[in-house]
Amino acid sequence: MRNERPGVAFLSAMAGQGVAKVYAQSNGAVLLEWLDGPSLGDLSRNGQDDQANVELVQVANTIHQGNPALGIDLPTLHDWFRALLDLRFGACYAPELRHNVERSQVVARYLLSSMVDVRPLHGDLHHDNVRRGDRGYCAFDAKGVLGERTYELANAFRNPKGVPGLVRSPKRIKHLSSLWSRLFAVDQQRLLQWATVKCALSIAWRSKHELVYDDEADLLAALRQMMEQI
Numbered sequence: 001m002r003n004e005r006p007g008v009a010f011l012s013a014m015a016g017q018g019v020a021k022v023y024a025q026s027n028g029a030v031l032l033e034w035l036d037g038p039s040l041g042d043l044s045r046n047g048q049d050d051q052a053n054v055e056l057v058q059v060a061n062t063i064h065q066g067n068p069a070l071g072i073d074l075p076t077l078h079d080w081f082r083a084l085l086d087l088r089f090g091a092c093y094a095p096e097l098r099h100n101v102e103r104s105q106v107v108a109r110y111l112l113s114s115m116v117d118v119r120p121l122h123g124d125l126h127h128d129n130v131r132r133g134d135r136g137y138c139a140f141d142a143k144g145v146l147g148e149r150t151y152e153l154a155n156a157f158r159n160p161k162g163v164p165g166l167v168r169s170p171k172r173i174k175h176l177s178s179l180w181s182r183l184f185a186v187d188q189q190r191l192l193q194w195a196t197v198k199c200a201l202s203i204a205w206r207s208k209h210e211l212v213y214d215d216e217a218d219l220l221a222a223l224r225q226m227m228e229q230i
Contacts, residue, residue: 001027006074006144010120013069018062019122020133020140035138041128041160049166052127053176055137057183059130060122060152063139069120077115077147081108083204084197090210097217100224104200107193107227115148125152126159150186154198157223158216168219173226192227199223 001008008030012022021033043052085105089098122129123143130139157176158167166172177195181188203214214220 003143006072007123007142008144009072010069010074010122010142010144011140013072013120014063015068016135016138017065017068018059018139019142020138032140033133033138035131035133035140037131039128039131039160040137041126041162044127044160044166045162049172052160053179054183056125056127056130056156057153057180059137059139060125060184063122063125064119064149064152067119072120072144074120074144074146077145077151078112080145081112081197081201083209084108084201086209087204087207088210090212094213094217096221097213098211100217100220101200101203101211103224104197104220108197108200111148111190111193111197117149118147119149121145121147121149121152123147123152124155126156128160148194150184150190151194151198153180153184153186153191154194155202156180157195158199158202158219168222170222170226173222174230177226177230189227189230192223192230196220196223196227 008022008025011019020035022030023033024031040052040056085108087101122139123145124141125139129141130137157173177188177192181191199216199220203211203216203220206214
């Protein structure tokens with residue numbers, strides 16, 4: 001299991017509430033409910049992004065009805081964000097990227113020090129981790145983390161894969177922040193802040209501790225700009 005263990009524990013504790021059911025597990029294998037699809041990522045890539053985004057927040061709301069996953073042992077967002085806060089800067093030939101990452105470090109420290117509604121989270125809820133099955137759309141491939149509820153939708157701003165122009169569109173970023181803050185009942189600016197620092201965290205993870213450049217540098221810039229406009 002290694003780093004998959006918290007995610008499996010989360011799915012198991014949720015007992016099918018908005019997620020694929022876990023039927024059995026061992027040290028190296030998990031038997032999950034089959035989800036035929038399509039994924040919400042498929043919908044977005046096929047021109048149905050608006051529908052996909054509404055379905056995604058509905059799944060998030062289902063997951064967060066009550067809190068059946070309480071009591072399981074999970075890493076925290078503080079643990080995860082250590083990679084961003086400890087990031088070193090190498091021979092970075094993109095000063096704008098460094099500036100945006102440094103700004104994200106400041107925002108991350110603020111968010112981590114002021115978390116509200118802390119609870120177990122799926123941790124990787126995005127369009128391609130939600131597929132349709134016999135019970136409707138369900139999430140799978142959880143990471144399992146303890147943190148602020150608002151963070152649950154942060155990674156979805158970076159998705160789905162395969163449509164970079166759509167994901168980087170300022171119009172879409174603004175629309176998602178408005179739609180999801182309303183339907184998920186969270187603060188719009190704080191949602192954008194979590195989305196920005198999550199993008200920076202992914203960059204930090206890929207950098208292997210020393211930042212030089214990253215393909216999502218432009219996405220981080222777009223998220224940060226929108227975060228500061230709202």
